[in-house]
Amino acid sequence: xxxxxxxxLGILLLSLLVVATLxxxxxxxxxxxxxxxxxxxxxxxxxxMQKHYGLDKPLIVQYFDYMQGLCKFDLGPSFKYxxxxxxxxxxxxxxxxxxxxxxxxFISLSLGILFGSLSASRQGKxxxxxxMFIAIFGLSMPxxxxxxxxxxxxxxxxxxxxxxxxxxxxxxxxxxxxxAALPTAFIARLLRTSMIEVLHQDYIQTAKSKGLSPSWILxxxxxxxALLPVASYLGPLTASILTGSFAVxxxxxxxxxxxxxxLSITNRDYTVIMGTTLFYSVILMITVFLVDLLYSxxxxxxxxxxxxxNS
Amino acid sequence: xxxxxxxSTPLKERFTHPLPSxxxxxxxxxxxxxxxxxxNKIALIALSFLIFFIIMSIVGPWMNSYTYYETHLPxxxxxxxxxxxxxxxxxxxxxxxxxxxxxxxxxxxxxAASFIDLIIGVLYGSMAALLxxxxxxxxxxxxxxxxxxxxxxxVILLMVVIGSGISTILIALTFTGWIGMAxxxxxxxxxxxxxxxxxxxxxxxxxxxxxLISHLIPNCMGSILVTVTLTIxxxxxxxAFLSFLGLGVQAPxxxxxTMANEGLSALCYYPWRLFFPAGFICITMLCFxxxxxxxxxxxxxxxxx
Numbered sequence: 001x002x003x004x005x006x007x008x009l010g011i012l013l014l015s016l017l018v019v020a021t022l023x024x025x026x027x028x029x030x031x032x033x034x035x036x037x038x039x040x041x042x043x044x045x046x047x048x049m050q051k052h053y054g055l056d057k058p059l060i061v062q063y064f065d066y067m068q069g070l071c072k073f074d075l076g077p078s079f080k081y082x083x084x085x086x087x088x089x090x091x092x093x094x095x096x097x098x099x100x101x102x103x104x105x106f107i108s109l110s111l112g113i114l115f116g117s118l119s120a121s122r123q124g125k126x127x128x129x130x131x132m133f134i135a136i137f138g139l140s141m142p143x144x145x146x147x148x149x150x151x152x153x154x155x156x157x158x159x160x161x162x163x164x165x166x167x168x169x170x171x172x173x174x175x176x177x178x179x180a181a182l183p184t185a186f187i188a189r190l191l192r193t194s195m196i197e198v199l200h201q202d203y204i205q206t207a208k209s210k211g212l213s214p215s216w217i218l219x220x221x222x223x224x225x226a227l228l229p230v231a232s233y234l235g236p237l238t239a240s241i242l243t244g245s246f247a248v249x250x251x252x253x254x255x256x257x258x259x260x261x262x263l264s265i266t267n268r269d270y271t272v273i274m275g276t277t278l279f280y281s282v283i284l285m286i287t288v289f290l291v292d293l294l295y296s297x298x299x300x301x302x303x304x305x306x307x308x309x310n311s
Numbered sequence: 312x313x314x315x316x317x318x319s320t321p322l323k324e325r326f327t328h329p330l331p332s333x334x335x336x337x338x339x340x341x342x343x344x345x346x347x348x349x350x351n352k353i354a355l356i357a358l359s360f361l362i363f364f365i366i367m368s369i370v371g372p373w374m375n376s377y378t379y380y381e382t383h384l385p386x387x388x389x390x391x392x393x394x395x396x397x398x399x400x401x402x403x404x405x406x407x408x409x410x411x412x413x414x415x416x417x418x419x420x421x422x423a424a425s426f427i428d429l430i431i432g433v434l435y436g437s438m439a440a441l442l443x444x445x446x447x448x449x450x451x452x453x454x455x456x457x458x459x460x461x462x463x464x465x466v467i468l469l470m471v472v473i474g475s476g477i478s479t480i481l482i483a484l485t486f487t488g489w490i491g492m493a494x495x496x497x498x499x500x501x502x503x504x505x506x507x508x509x510x511x512x513x514x515x516x517x518x519x520x521x522x523l524i525s526h527l528i529p530n531c532m533g534s535i536l537v538t539v540t541l542t543i544x545x546x547x548x549x550x551a552f553l554s555f556l557g558l559g560v561q562a563p564x565x566x567x568x569t570m571a572n573e574g575l576s577a578l579c580y581y582p583w584r585l586f587f588p589a590g591f592i593c594i595t596m597l598c599f600x601x602x603x604x605x606x607x608x609x610x611x612x613x614x615x616x
Binding site for chain 1: 452455456457460463464465467468469471472544548551552555556557558571575578579582585589592593594596597599600601604
């Protein structure tokens with residue numbers, strides 16, 4: 001377990017380093033600098049600005065400066081909005097995105113587990129077929145399209161929900177639903193497959209022949225084992241909700257971090273792009289790391305089997 | 312009569328047809344799988360839809376007299392009618408023609424990206440499995456690290472840096488897209504190498520490369536096919552998503568994602584401008600998913616074992 005922890009931690013740190021380096025050099029590979037504008041700036045001002053942002057130093061020095069800043073969680077200033085730092089932007093936008101993301105996470109986990117277990121326990125019956133049919137629709141519906149459909153149908157035409165903006169619970173329902181649809185469908189399918197697999201195991205036969213009631217078997221024996229793959233999906237799930245939020249926040253006009261990310265791309269505001277990318281990567285990698293740990297804690301076979309491979 | 316028939320037919324066949332050769336005796340894996348696939352009605356319907364889309368993407372743009380870039384400013388934002396089958400956009404361009412042009416781009420990006428993934432993935436995965444030991448460990452570690460980087464972020468970064476265009480989308484999508492395939496191939500090869508027929512081939516003195524090419528990879532074909540089919544909708548989705556964020560192909564060419572993005576601003580008044588491209592994205596992804604599911608049921612050996 002301890003071995004496993006350090007191995008995973010090593011991979012996490014290495015990946016972070018790779019992402020940071022990659023983003024840094026990609027950003028600096030772009031021709032021109034952030035101050036290239038249509039209107040020519042006097043040479044002295046340009047130099048002063050470059051000096052101010054440290055762009056006159058050699059690339060490798062800038063790299064180490066940036067890395068030093070990163071260690072202190074300082075992501076630098078925004079090039080587009082004077083006097084604002086990337087940290088401020090993240091501090092402002094992230095709570096909104098987090099709130100929306102957690103709501104979507106909650107919806108997808110609860111509905112996904114509900115539908116998945118329903119269809120697995122009624123395998124082959126109409127409940128199973130209809131849920132799986134809906135699930136494959138959910139799987140083929142990108143969140144940004146579902147968001148526009150929901151906005152048009154439920155908010156504009158039927159007037160059931162507010163069309164856009166952020167602040168009240170009603171306003172968060174449609175964006176959260178559109179973010180949650182795809183993961184819900186995925187979880188339902190995943191859980192169904194793994195539950196059916198568990199249902200065919202010998203120990204379920206044993207439990208049945210012992211005379212345990214079906215609902216007890218389902219809860220105590222099937223469910224617990226079948227939830228393992230769902231736990232391992234939590235990492236990609238977070239990724240899907242996070243990246244989905246870029247478009248969904250744009251559609252619903254939500255002032256979250258995803259909106260900022262998109263805005264910084266259109267503005268070509270490089271420090272903000274880089275800062276937010278790094279921030280997202282860190283969140284995702286830490287989620288995956290925690291899920292891995294959780295997973296190996298629930299299922300000790302994982303960490304012991306990797307140890308076996310290594311030795 | 313019937314008795315005579317029953318014994319004479321095989322006899323007749325024996326004389327009229329040459330003896331079945333060795334390879335024809337066992338029912339082929341592909342034929343069996345295809346037969347199982349054909350029993351899945353929904354997957355077959357989805358497949359025919361996809362074939363229809365591919366044909367339409369070739370002939371669709373020529374089915375009326377408009378081009379994807381020609382503007383008719385007095386006729387902008389027309390609803391679907393006899394003249395413009397899917398209506399027109401804010402510059403009066405015919406949406407029907409643009410949709411099928413977009414289909415070319417979306418389908419091309421989807422299929423090309425998953426084939427590049429396939430080639431890199433198979434090479435990398437089989438190399439890793441073949442070399443084994445420390446090198447394999449190292450190669451899979453690199454894949455792990457690349458895999459843990461959220462791929463849409465990398466794609467967006469690359470798009471910002473290299474600039475938008477179809478080739479950039481392909482580079483960006485395949486930058487980390489091959490890893491899934493590489494992992495599957497490596498796992499399959501490790502599993503199959505333990506089987507008796509590979510041991511037999513090894514005992515007969517076949518080299519590593521020969522075993523790989525003539526024994527291991529052909530036996531991975533089932534899972535390769537399934538993975539490729541299921542990668543295509545992911546790639547189509549990614550392209551649409553990027554275009555939707557404004558990072559896609561350049562005007563006047565438009566993919567479905569670009570058109571959906573343009574249609575979003577007119578959602579209140581001209582909803583069809585969003586609904587046609589959006590609907591085509593959804594139906595195409597749905598069909599690929601259904602076909603992929605059907606192929607998995609038909610070809611994945613794990614289900615039958």
